[in-house]
Amino acid sequence: MTRKEALTTEKQVPRSEEEAIKERSAYLRGQIVEALADDVTGSVPAPDGMLLKFHGTYQQDDRDVRSERLRQKLEPAYSFMIRVRMPGGVCTPAQWLALDEVARQHADYSLRLTTRQTLQYHGVLKRKLKAAMAGIKHALFDSIAACGDVNRNVVCHNNPWLSPLHDELHAWSRRLSDALLPKMRAYHEIWLDGEKVAAEPEEEQEPLYGATYLPRKFKIGLALPPHNDIDVFAQDLGFIAIVVDKKVAGFNVSVGGGMGTTHNDLATYPRLGDVIGFVLPEQLLEVAENVVRIQRDFGDRSNRKHARFKYTLDDRGLDWFKAELEERLGWRLQAARPFRFESTGDPLGWVRDGRGQWHLTLGVLSGRLRDTPETAWLSGLRAIAAVHQGDFRLTANQNLIIARIDEQQKPTIEKLLDEHRFPDAGRWGGLRRNALSCVAFPTCGLAMAESERWLPILLARLEPILKKARLEKTAITLRVTGCPNGCARPFLGEIGLVGKAPGRYKLYLGGGFAGGRLNQLYRDGVSEDEIIALLGPIIEHYAKERQRGEHFGDFVLRAGYLPETHAEP
Known part of the structure; x- marks a missing residue:
């Protein structure tokens, strides 16, 4: 089917309101300017709220006070979340200081490291949105396409001591991000006082996306085996670097990953990406652009629950997709090359590389950076950024690397860490080191249960069980989310908990430690006490009968708690 035929067919199918x-x-302008100028309310109308996502911001409200404000006949406590576009998650100390200033002047005095390797702000009031966007631009970043029905922030392996090839992957993440960036003039007009374009909307163009952009969000990641720290099979489009003679010879291409699902809707499901072939580095951008075009032309625009790329692939088949891609490219993909992943986590603590530079990976539970009585995260990192001469690197596991520290500067950094009471993540147990969570309550409008605020409580109850079983240092991946949309990639955890209602979760077990196998539902609608009661005996069983080197997710299947599925690639 040609693109013209696809578009003709599309017009015959009722489209969702979001498409309209x-x-x-008018290329993402809507009535945003008018809505921002309305000081009677802290919110914006729903259509403009939907468009604001393309500009990198979500409207939210504080759900902790929603009922009380309703009782007092007040509107909800509205604020906005802003997400920064930061391909590959790397920033300089000067940029960090500028981003920190935005948090203190215009947001809720916190930064949050996300599972998409970037920063986001919470608690930005409508009247401060424009100033916050200007502050982000001052840091030489923006929030274009950090949300919305476009390609989102491109993630990549960026750990400088694990491989000298990290710079090459980071460069590709930036090139991919720039190549797939919407050409929207509206962002600069609305937020940065750019000159308003006088041309009629129909004269404006989006060469890649068209006037209605993609049917849903699209995610890309670059992995470097044996490290699957970005969960490449959870990406709509994944590139797996193949190294020959210490050089990137090319990339295996994975398509169709995605975590989001809907409770009790069997037509929605998480899916791992399929490896369909190998491409040379110079072919990477052409492949990415054409994969996006295929999803633009054939993705479901009538049902947003069925609009992700994974459903396009499953509806039409991988053979169809590969044939369509190769027809558009005008050449064939090579056969996929062998590779192996060993883990998905970050090695925490201090490491010295072969060139004599030091790198410190800080464990940041749930990625939340704010000053607390326990740890002055924001103040401490501000002090470090003022003297640091290397860079900062965000990981897809919500951790932070203070990278490229010279030998003579290391004592200064250590002193600042001590003064601001930074935790020694080297003393963390294996479960805490490999735990992720989404934001959930109180700000996420999709949350059904707690996640970020509950994770420390859950860990405090599970860690004594692991210690008693002498498993406290054993790495086990734990993923917790407040809803099934999958922001913390819960369906890949060896233990996955997905919020279903306040205090109730779906418990999933058996995910692959290296990110190559989905977990399975073990129990539905369980409380915190029931989770502990269920996991305790399984952990004890694992301690007694695990085989040498056997991961928890593998043991759960071998021991018969769940049926075995395919092995990890």
Whole structure:
């Protein structure tokens, strides 16, 4: 089917309201300027709220006070979340200081490291949105396409001591991000006082995306075996670097990953990406652009729950997709090359590389950076950024690397860490080191249960069980989310907990430690006490009967708690 035929067919199918909003938006302008100027309310109308996502911001409200404000006949306590576009998650100390200033002047005095290797702000009031966006631009970043129905922040392996090839992957993440960036003039007009374009909307163009952009969000990641620290099979489009003679010879291409699902809707499901072939480095951008075009032309625009790329692939088949891709490329993909992943986590603590530079990976539980009585995260990192001469690197596991520290500067950094009471993540247990969570309550409008605020409580109850079983140092991946949309990639955890209702979760077990196998539902609708009661005996069983080197997820299947599925690639 040609693109013209696809578009003709699309017009015969009723489209979702979101598609109509995009089409009427004059390339994402809508009535955003008017909504921002309305000081009677702290919110924006729903259509403009949907368009704001393309500009990198979500409207939210504090759900902890929602009922009380309703009782007092007040509108909800509205604020906005802003997500920064930071391909590959690398920033300089000067940029960090500028981003920190935005948090203190315009947000809620916190930064949050996300599972997409970037920063986001919470608690930004509507009247401060424009100033916050300007502050992000001052840091030489923006928030274009950090959210919305476009390619999101591109993630990549960026650990400087694990491989000297990290710079090459980071460069590719930036090139991919720039190549797939919407050409939207509206962002600069609305937020940065750019000159308003006088041309009629129909004269404006989006060469890659068109007037209605993609049917849903799209995610890309670059992995470097044996490290799967970005969970490449969870990406819509993944590139797995193949190294020959210490050089990147090319990339295996993985397509169709995605975590989001809907409770009790069997037509929605998490999916791992499929490896379909190998491409040379000079072919990477062409492949990415054409994969995005295929999803633009054939993705479902009538049902947003069925609009992700994974459903396009499953509806039409991998053979169809590969044939369509190769027809558009005009050449064939090579056969996939062998590779092996060994883990998905970050090695925490101090490491010295072969060139004599030091790198410190800080464990940041749930990625939340704020000053607390226990740890002055924000103040401490501000002090470090003022003297640091290397860079900062965000990981897809919500941790932070203070990278490229010279030998003579290391004592200064250590002193600042001590003064600001930074935790020694080297003393963390294996479960805490490999735990992720989403934001959930109180700000996420999709949350059904607690996640970030509950994770420390859950760990405090599980860690004594692991210690008693002498498993406290054993690495086990734990992923917790407040809803099934999958922001913390819960369906890949050896233990996955997905919020279903306040205090109730779906418990999943058996994910692959290296990210190559989905977990399975073990129990539905369980409370915190029931989770502990269920996991305790399994952990004890694992301690007694695990085989040498056997991971928890593998043991759960071998011991018969769940049926065995495919092995990890």
